[in-house]
Amino acid sequence: MTDISLRKSEHLRIVTEGRGAQDRVPTGLDLVRFRHCALPELDFDAIDLGTTFLGRELRAPLLISAMTGGPVEAGRINAHIAEACQELRIALSVGSQRIAVEHGDAGGLGRELRRAAPDVPILGNIGAVQLNYAIGIDEARRAVDMIEADALILHLNPLQEAIQPGGDRNFSGLLTRIEELAHALPVPIGAKEVGSGLSASVIRSLGDAGVRIFDVAGTGGTSWARVEAERGDAQLQAIAAPFHDWGIPTADALRAAAPLMGQGRILIGSGGIRHGLDVARAIRLGADIAGQAAGALSAARTGTEALVAHLSDVAQQLRIAMFCTGSADLAALRRAPLQEA
Numbered sequence: 001m002t003d004i005s006l007r008k009s010e011h012l013r014i015v016t017e018g019r020g021a022q023d024r025v026p027t028g029l030d031l032v033r034f035r036h037c038a039l040p041e042l043d044f045d046a047i048d049l050g051t052t053f054l055g056r057e058l059r060a061p062l063l064i065s066a067m068t069g070g071p072v073e074a075g076r077i078n079a080h081i082a083e084a085c086q087e088l089r090i091a092l093s094v095g096s097q098r099i100a101v102e103h104g105d106a107g108g109l110g111r112e113l114r115r116a117a118p119d120v121p122i123l124g125n126i127g128a129v130q131l132n133y134a135i136g137i138d139e140a141r142r143a144v145d146m147i148e149a150d151a152l153i154l155h156l157n158p159l160q161e162a163i164q165p166g167g168d169r170n171f172s173g174l175l176t177r178i179e180e181l182a183h184a185l186p187v188p189i190g191a192k193e194v195g196s197g198l199s200a201s202v203i204r205s206l207g208d209a210g211v212r213i214f215d216v217a218g219t220g221g222t223s224w225a226r227v228e229a230e231r232g233d234a235q236l237q238a239i240a241a242p243f244h245d246w247g248i249p250t251a252d253a254l255r256a257a258a259p260l261m262g263q264g265r266i267l268i269g270s271g272g273i274r275h276g277l278d279v280a281r282a283i284r285l286g287a288d289i290a291g292q293a294a295g296a297l298s299a300a301r302t303g304t305e306a307l308v309a310h311l312s313d314v315a316q317q318l319r320i321a322m323f324c325t326g327s328a329d330l331a332a333l334r335r336a337p338l339q340e341a
């Protein structure tokens with residue numbers, strides 16, 4: 001097993017065992033309290049969770065966030081995710097395509113993924129920093145083509161690269177490379193963090209560079225300082241310890257990002273999304289859809305049926321939140337009154 005493959009397998013194990021979430025700083029989503037409506041004047045079963053994302057219809061505003069698997073499991077996990085998302089008509093993001101681009105369509109990241117999920121938005125994924133290393137415009141095009149992606153998402157993970165031994169740390173000049181890529185690709189470009197949040201000023205710069213999709217991936221869920229520390233020796237653990245809760249909590253990131261949307265931009269709320277009430281809260285704060293990684297991982301490892309069951313529960317919780325706020329659809333949920341402080 002190569003170093004990268006081993007690392008990805010360890011990430012899966014650490015997050016599934018619950019050792020990757022930090023518990024010092026919350027997402028802030030719990031503080032978003034809807035005002036209860038005792039007279040919704042709605043038929044629960046007629047509530048419309050549907051939305052359009054990248055020109056495709058979603059039955060619920062949900063996304064399985066990017067997760068790379070190790071070499072043994074990646075293909076299986078990606079197949080489960082693709083089948084479940086197709087069945088429920090929700091969006092999916094693949095994990096980093098770096099290995100697949102460099103070594104051929106490995107890990108279930110070939111045409112079979114699109115065949116398993118022909119009707120849903122599929123987001124491609126590469127590390128933005130790789131634009132300074134192994135990935136140029138041709139490789140990025142290949143990443144899009146190999147899964148017929150609807151968009152390519154660049155992940156920004158400076159904290160993870162800084163802590164991870166041997167991390168790729170040259171982030172200089174990236175904005176220019178992102179801008180070149182945004183102009184060269186036939187699909188929209190997005191940017192996401194991996195659990196430390198995108199700030200308003202970063203979103204402004206990325207937006208000026210032509211990025212259209214913004215996934216805040218804020219603090220309060222998976223902590224990459226913690227995940228990498230779990231893999232490291234005592235020295236690395238000591239270096240990483242103060243950074244376990246580093247970043248912008250998801251609710252704060254969404255509040256700051258929402259006023260910068262419009263002009264065809266899309267906002268994804270993610271980072272510590274636990275259930276459908278968190279999805280409702282993220283949407284109330286301005287997200288178009290909400291994404292979940294760690295919260296869906298163990299179901300995704302178990303199988304398609306388990307993931308469908310998990311995501312159906314999330315959708316049901318969202319529907320309950322909409323019912324009890326009198327929101328017939330997502331537009332109404334975005335205006336739902338909050339409880340006075």
Ligand SMILES: Cc1cc2nc3c(=O)[nH]c(=O)nc-3n(C[C@H](O)[C@H](O)[C@H](O)COP(=O)(O)O)c2cc1C
Nearest residue numbers: 065066067068095096155194221222271272293294
């Ligand atoms: C096992 C695992 C692997 C991940 N791999 C990637 C990746 O390859 N690319 C990426 O952009 N994000 C990756 N992420 C980050 C997630 O997409 C997400 O932004 C982050 O985990 C925060 O969401 P959460 O709190 O719901 O886990 C990974 C997350 C997990 C748990």
